[in-house]
Amino acid sequence: MSIFKSHRDIQDIEARSPHWHSAANPSTLYAFLQSARAKNGQGPALSFQLYGKADSPAQTLTWDVLVQEVTRLANLFRAHGIGPEDCVALVLPNCFEAVTTLLAGAVSGIVCPINPLLSPDHIASILRDSGAKLVITMRSFPNSQVAQNISLALAQCDGVKTVLEVDFAHYVTGPKALLVPMMRPKFRPCAGVTYLDLASEQAKMPGDALSFTDDPQDRVGAYFHTGGTTGRPKLVQHRVFGILYQGWAGVTLLFKPSDVVICPLPFFHVFAAYPVLMSMIAAAGHLVLPTPQGYRGFGVLAQFWKLIERWQATYVVAVPTALSALMQRPMDADLRSLRGVFSGSAPLSQDLFRRFETLTGIEIIEGYGLTEGTCLVSVNPPDGQKRIGSVGVPLPYCDVRILRFDTQGRITYRCGVDEVGEVCVSNPGVTVGSTYREALLNQDIYAEGTHLRTGDLGRLDADKFLFITGRAKDLIIRGGHNVDPLMIEDAIMRHPLVGYAGAIGQPDARAGEVPCVYVELIEGAKLTSAELMTFAEAEISDVAALPKYIEILPSLPKTVVGKVFKPDLRRMAITRVFDHALASAALGAQVKAVIESQDRGLVAQITYSRTSSAVQFTKDIPDIHQVLKDFLVRWEVIDHKL
Numbered sequence: 298m299s300i301f302k303s304h305r306d307i308q309d310i311e312a313r314s315p316h317w318h319s320a321a322n323p324s325t326l327y328a329f330l331q332s333a334r335a336k337n338g339q340g341p342a343l344s345f346q347l348y349g350k351a352d353s354p355a356q357t358l359t360w361d362v363l364v365q366e367v368t369r370l371a372n373l374f375r376a377h378g379i380g381p382e383d384c385v386a387l388v389l390p391n392c393f394e395a396v397t398t399l400l401a402g403a404v405s406g407i408v409c410p411i412n413p414l415l416s417p418d419h420i421a422s423i424l425r426d427s428g429a430k431l432v433i434t435m436r437s438f439p440n441s442q443v444a445q446n447i448s449l450a451l452a453q454c455d456g457v458k459t460v461l462e463v464d465f466a467h468y469v470t471g472p473k474a475l476l477v478p479m480m481r482p483k484f485r486p487c488a489g490v491t492y493l494d495l496a497s498e499q500a501k502m503p504g505d506a507l508s509f510t511d512d513p514q515d516r517v518g519a520y521f522h523t524g525g526t527t528g529r530p531k532l533v534q535h536r537v538f539g540i541l542y543q544g545w546a547g548v549t550l551l552f553k554p555s556d557v558v559i560c561p562l563p564f565f566h567v568f569a570a571y572p573v574l575m576s577m578i579a580a581a582g583h584l585v586l587p588t589p590q591g592y593r594g595f596g597v598l599a600q601f602w603k604l605i606e607r608w609q610a611t612y613v614v615a616v617p618t619a620l621s622a623l624m625q626r627p628m629d630a631d632l633r634s635l636r637g638v639f640s641g642s643a644p645l646s647q648d649l650f651r652r653f654e655t656l657t658g659i660e661i662i663e664g665y666g667l668t669e670g671t672c673l674v675s676v677n678p679p680d681g682q683k684r685i686g687s688v689g690v691p692l693p694y695c696d697v698r699i700l701r702f703d704t705q706g707r708i709t710y711r712c713g714v715d716e717v718g719e720v721c722v723s724n725p726g727v728t729v730g731s732t733y734r735e736a737l738l739n740q741d742i743y744a745e746g747t748h749l750r751t752g753d754l755g756r757l758d759a760d761k762f763l764f765i766t767g768r769a770k771d772l773i774i775r776g777g778h779n780v781d782p783l784m785i786e787d788a789i790m791r792h793p794l795v796g797y798a799g800a801i802g803q804p805d806a807r808a809g810e811v812p813c814v815y816v817e818l819i820e821g822a823k824l825t826s827a828e829l830m831t832f833a834e835a836e837i838s839d840v841a842a843l844p845k846y847i848e849i850l851p852s853l854p855k856t857v858v859g860k861v862f863k864p865d866l867r868r869m870a871i872t873r874v875f876d877h878a879l880a881s882a883a884l885g886a887q888v889k890a891v892i893e894s895q896d897r898g899l900v901a902q903i904t905y906s907r908t909s910s911a912v913q914f915t916k917d918i919p920d921i922h923q924v925l926k927d928f929l930v931r932w933e934v935i936d937h938k939l
Contacts, residue, residue, distance in 0.1 A: 301550045302681030303690070304761040310549065310693045317545055317694045317725060318538065324513040326537055327371070327404045329544065329578060334364045337554060337581035344608070345393055345586045347468040349596030351603035351630075354470045358393060360581060365504040366393075370401030372502040375509050377431055377459060379406040381516055386429035386457070387565070388413045388420065388447055390589035394463045394495065395564045396574065398433045403518040403540070405509070409532070410521065410565035414857055417449035423530050424454045426734065427520050433495065436462040439480040451487035460487075461495040465589070520734060521567055523668050532734040539671035539726035540575060546692045547576020551679055552612075556582040557634075559604060560614040561591030566858050567672040568641050572664070573614055585610065592619045592859060602630035609634040616642040617649060618859035620661065621796050624652055625819045637662045637679050643860040644765055644783050646790040647685050663688050665765060667751055669733075671726025675763045687762040695724035698748055699757055706741050712756065717766055720755040721748035754781075771863065773802035773810050778841040785812055785844065788836040792829065794822035797853050799861040803846060803870035806878075806927035811845035815866050817853045824849065846870075867891075867899060871930055875901050882924045889935065901932040 301307065323329040333342070338361040346355035358366070374385055385402035387410045389395040395410075402408025409427040411420055413434070424432070432451070437444040444462075451457055466477045486492055502508075518537040522530040552558070558577060562569040577584045585608045587601075588594025592615075597604070601623060605613065615623075615638055638653070641664045650661050664676035665688035674697065677689035691697045698721045699712035712718040721744040729743050742750050754772070755765045766781055773780040782800035789798040797817040802810030814833075818824055826847045837843050854865035868891040879886045886905045894900050905921065925932055 302678045306550075306678075307690060307693050307761075317542055322545060323541065324538075325404075325511050326400065326518065326540065327367075327507060327511045328513075329541055329575075330364050330367060330400065330404075333578045333581040334360045336360075340581065341583040342577075342581075343393060343396055343584050343586070345391070345468070347465070347588065349588050349594045349600055349604075351600045351607045356393070356468070363397065366397045366499070367400045367404065368507060369499045369502040369504040370397055371405040372504075372508045373461075373499055374401060374405040374431065376502070379431060381406055381512065383407065384409050384427045384429045384431075384520065386411055386424055386427060386432045388432060388434040388443065389463060389564075390435070390443075391561075391563060391586045391591055392463065392465065392468070392589055394433070396584075396586075398495075399564055399570060399574075402433075403537070404507075404511070407517055408519050410519075410570065412522070412563070412565045412857060413443045413446075415446075417446045418453070419530060420446065420450035421453035423522050423532065424450060424457060426530070426532050429454075429457055430459075432457050432460045434460060434462060436464040436466075436494075437481050437484050438465045439477065439482065441482075445482075445484040448484055448487045451490055457490065459491045459493065461493050461498060463495050467496070517731075519570075521565070521570075521668050531738060533668045534728070534731055534734050535671050535726070536728055539728070540571060542694075542725040543571035543672055544575030544579035546673065547572055548579035550676070550692070552576050552580040552582055554580050554582055556580060556611045557585065557608055558582065558612045558614060559585045559587065559608060559610045561587050561594070561597060561619070562614055562616070562642075562858055563591060566642075567666065567668050568858065569614070571672040572639075572641075572666065583608075592616075592622075593857070598622050599626060602626065602628050602632065605632055605635055606630040611636045613638045615640050616859035617645045618643070618797055618855055618861065620645075620653055621649055624649070624656065625796065628656060632657060632659070635659055639664060639676075641666060641673075642858050644786075646787045648787065648791045650685050665689065665763060667722075667753075669727070669749055669751070670722050670724060674722050674724065684758075684762045687758075687764050689763065690761045691763065692724065695722065696748070697722055697757065697763060698744065699755060700744055700748075702744075702750075708744060714759050715756050717754055717756045719769060720751045720753045720763070720765070722751060723748045771801075773800070773812050773842075775802070775805075775808050775811055775841050780812055780839070780842045782812070784839075785814060785833075785837065785842055789814055789816060789829070789833060791836060792824075792832050794818050794824045795829075796820075796822075797855075797861055799853055799863055799866050800844070801863055801866050801870060803867075804874050804928045804930045805845070809929055812842055813846045813866075813870050814844045814848075815853055815869070816847060816849045817851070818849060864893065864899075871899060871901055875903070875925065875928070875930075875932070878924050878928075879903075879921070882920070884920055884924065886921055886934075894931075899930060901930055902935045903932055905934050 342360040342363040344357040346353045383406040434447045435443045515538045517534045519535040520532045560573045638661050640661050662677050666672040666674050675689040675691045677683040699718040701710040701718040727749045754767045785800040786798045796819040800814045803813035805811045854862040871891050872888045875888045889904045890902045
């Protein structure tokens with residue numbers, strides 16, 4: 298293990314060996330777990346508390362017990378017919394079982410973690426695309442719709458015949474435990490599906506050894522979905538060696554065996570599953586999970602500083618939105634154990650970096666990764682100089698190229714130092730030709746036949762620090778002028794009353810797009826859009842980047858890992874702009890919804906009322922066409938009243 302300080306340390310690691318994997322490294326995930334057990338069998342591996350208070354009851358598994366539980370589960374999955382090419386779907390919030398079934402699913406076959414907050418239709422789509430044969434999910438539990446949603450999803454699938462249920466009642470203590478049976482909501486099980494209790498079935502299996510051969514050959518071990526909130530989710534394939542590489546990188550560069558890491562992020566997200574969990578397995582450290590909902594759990598943000606003190610955490614895993622929310626809470630705990638905070642999943646503003654360091658004395662360690670690359674690509678040195686605004690230096694055996702392409706996907710330019718282009722990555726987590734489970738999605742996404750095109754814009758400085766400057770698809774193109782939304786967001790976030798900001802391009806009949814910003818204020822703040830516009834005019838020097846519209850919302854839409862969810866902001870902007878244009882023309886038409894089409898992108902669906910003539914198709918509505926013809930956003934009439 299070597300905690301790194303600069304890119305020179307990365308070069309030294311690569312100079313010592315031509316490959317990250319050697320005979321000394323485990324070749325299977327199960328052997329990887331066994332190595333953690335050998336290092337620290339009686340030490341704490343995993344802790345979980347159902348509630349968010351710092352003094353809430355908590356349970357802890359040692360490495361001995363964790364490996365035993367994974368062994369029983371892997372044997373159980375094989376007993377249910379799961380082989381190396383078969384899929385186990387995992388639809389759980391954070392808990393012990395979310396971790397043990399994630400690991401056991403990949404040991405016995407292919408695991409597919411699914412966001413339990415997705416709609417039944419989206420869950421069903423992932424189940425069908427993954428070919429899942431077995432589903433692990435929650436038993437009906439108070440204040441949860443997961444069991445019912447899974448039942449509705451299974452009604453749309455033919456492949457799943459068995460569901461293994463996790464009963465969260467075993468985490469409840471005291472008088473509340475007596476209330477769970479009475480408050481447990483009823484739901485209708487899916488016909489034709491057998492429901493079994495996971496704990497009971499697991500107890501029947503041997504926990505001392507696998508009942509099958511642990512094949513050391515590299516293979517697909519996991520499917521992780523991207524998207525899924527709108528449109529059809531895409532399944533990314535992760536190979537076992539790519540998963541192990543993340544753990545190797547974590548213990549080589551970042552973590553020590555004595556580290557205690559608090560991770561309130563979900564395990565259907567690669568950030569938690571790989572750089573965090575796999576690194577803690579490699580280090581045989583201690584991972585703490587506060588509440589099933591993580592940062593969204595009741596009381597977690599309010600008590601978070603005290604949670605750090607309770608667990609004597611050395612590192613915390615966060616996302617920018619969670620860090621921004623923490624800035625609104627008094628720091629009322631002893632944080633002397635804390636060495637750093639890892640931030641990923643979304644860009645971190647320079648202002649938030651400085652505010653956090655000023656308040657806590659702790660530097661944020663920003664990194665960069667993506668689901669298609671089995672997550673982590675680069676990270677700032679924990680024990681070295683961090684460059685504010687940078688996502689660090691590429692990991693060992695990870696080659697990052699900054700390239701520019703034409704509209705046909707051909708390379709037109711190889712960027713030099715500090716020149717912006719598309720970030721393209723080759724590392725042990727990128728498998729050329731099979732990034733996605735659906736073969737058609739793998740076409741035209743590799744540069745020079747070796748490097749995955751990430752869709753992110755960025756640059757490398759002279760010391761190999763990577764800076765992400767935006768998403769290619771998120772660029773606001775105002776009359777041919779490319780505007781980086783991150784630059785606008787950074788400027789708006791400098792206002793002391795702003796908690797979150799999301800900049801997008803709203804449709805404009807003349808310029809194509811103009812900048813628009815949606816803002817969430819810190820708790821209790823009072824600020825008007827006009828005041829914020831005045832602030833923006835003083836902070837943003839590029840005239841093309843000045844927002845045309847600013848709106849303050851009670852809260853911005855966010856993903857489960859805390860990213861501002863820009864597709865919803867785009868829908869709001871399209872609806873507002875189109876409705877204004879249609880109302881101004883007095884056509885009796887309005888936007889009913891903005892949907893995402895797989896082949897057409899965002900489409901505004903318009904309802905139309907007219908009494909003078911019958912209307913059959915969109916092409917027969919010249920008046921609406923005349924109003925909307927100069928907008929680039931697609932639209933369609935979905936119903937009309939005569």
